[in-house]
Amino acid sequence: MNENLVDRCVAIVGLGLMGGSYAKALKRRGVKRILAFDADQRTLENGLADGCVDEIYTTGGTVLRDAALIIFCTPAAVMCRFIKANAAHFSPHVVITDIAGIKGNLAVAVKPYLGDGMDFVAGHPMAGCDGQGYGRSRADIFDGANYILIPTPDNKGENIDAIAAMAKDLGCARVACVTAAEHDRLIAYTSNLPHVLATALINCEAMDEATKYFIAGSFRDGTRVANINAPLWRDLLLSNRENVLHEITAFQQTLGHFAKLLEAKDGARLKAFLEEASRRRRDLLHE
């Protein structure tokens, strides 16, 4: 695939929050022909009306041959089924990428269906938005974000470069490459755990009618992502279960340590704990 996407045909499978955001960001960048595939006709028509996609299809088909790049913005299982059913229509040199939040053995799983010249380069942006569906999609979610690639030894260098170039085209600031195992371990802490904490916080028994007047920024921020796509996140957390359980345990230990200091009225160590958190958070601001 040529690195210059503008004149190539791009297919996006799954026009939800993320797929819609890819379409809008790529169209903003000037990509001339974007094909959208989604089971929901109305979603597709909304995308067409917004001008962020050029052709819409409720199922795969021979038109896929025109796509130099196929971006899957569906659950991993849907992607595997789509590839199995449609790989025969793909361009012999197509580059395929995904945004699955957990990588596991995904690259291995799809390989048997792909022709020799076809290349699956796994990745995803460290970007998103609360809620779900095309209506929540925005071109600017990529702006300044990091983009993660999970290349395998099978991937062609030029195709890895092409996906990295696409990330920059979307508006991402940096591209980082890691192995699938490392990816899933890191993401358990930086993304899975914050989502779990947000849902647990708002699901506490203290949440009731009387509390709403007492809610300010810290609670709103701490629970923003609790407005979650439940079936998607159930599958995602189950697929990264070991890593997520490890991070929950580590978090419980840190929180338990804090509670012990508070129980013991250990002002000096409480202050040190809070200062360390403050220092780490300020470091993040400079990233």
Next chain:
Amino acid sequence: MNENLVDRCVAIVGLGLMGGSYAKALKRRGVKRILAFDADQRTLENGLADGCVDEIYTTGGTVLRDAALIIFCTPAAVMCRFIKANAAHFSPHVVITDIAGIKGNLAVAVKPYLGDGMDFVAGHPMAGCDGQGYGRSRADIFDGANYILIPTPDNKGENIDAIAAMAKDLGCARVACVTAAEHDRLIAYTSNLPHVLATALINCEAMDEATKYFIAGSFRDGTRVANINAPLWRDLLLSNRENVLHEITAFQQTLGHFAKLLEAKDGARLKAFLEEASRRRRDLLHE
């Protein structure tokens, strides 16, 4: 105190993030004369240069007699010392308010120092901002926020009304009245706990150099308030220790319940847990 603040003199003690925000919001509303008291001369000069305060003082003194309203934006202990040292200078009918995050017996503690006509009406906005200091202050932190009042049977009705009117002047949307005990119990969940979770999340052992590329919105939002004023929050959490420990325990139980479902691969209950969180968070959006 007359409900119309514009023509009255207002004193703000402590010109930090919150005190500065009060000054800016009240000046935006047109309050003509604002006195600022702060131990830091440079902070005071910044406030004067910004035009949000009209007179600056590094210590209390007889000028306090001009103030119809005194707003304390200092730690509770500093407020008590200031009142003890300066109550003799206060106007005989002064209304005093504070923004202490935990109320406890504060109203009882300051009462012995106040003349019969003086009235301390405890309260605070459910508003704030990460970081600390005058440089972080903004007039708009009050916009649309809730304001909490903790009146006692000793407070004059007209003075409670005056503080409620001030809250509206600041830009707050709603005013709610509760007892000090109820306040501290509720705030342990809606504010103290989210701050504790944010600091514990960023203090986990998994936080290191490699993680930074994997940080997206959920982690940034979940740790925003970890950039915390450590000595202030140490004191605040210690002063609400029993309630905070209760909420930490309740949270650990909720999180532990979630971990058990994940451990057991109980997809149906995991989905129900996430759906409940999502429903609760969407309800908040409509508040």
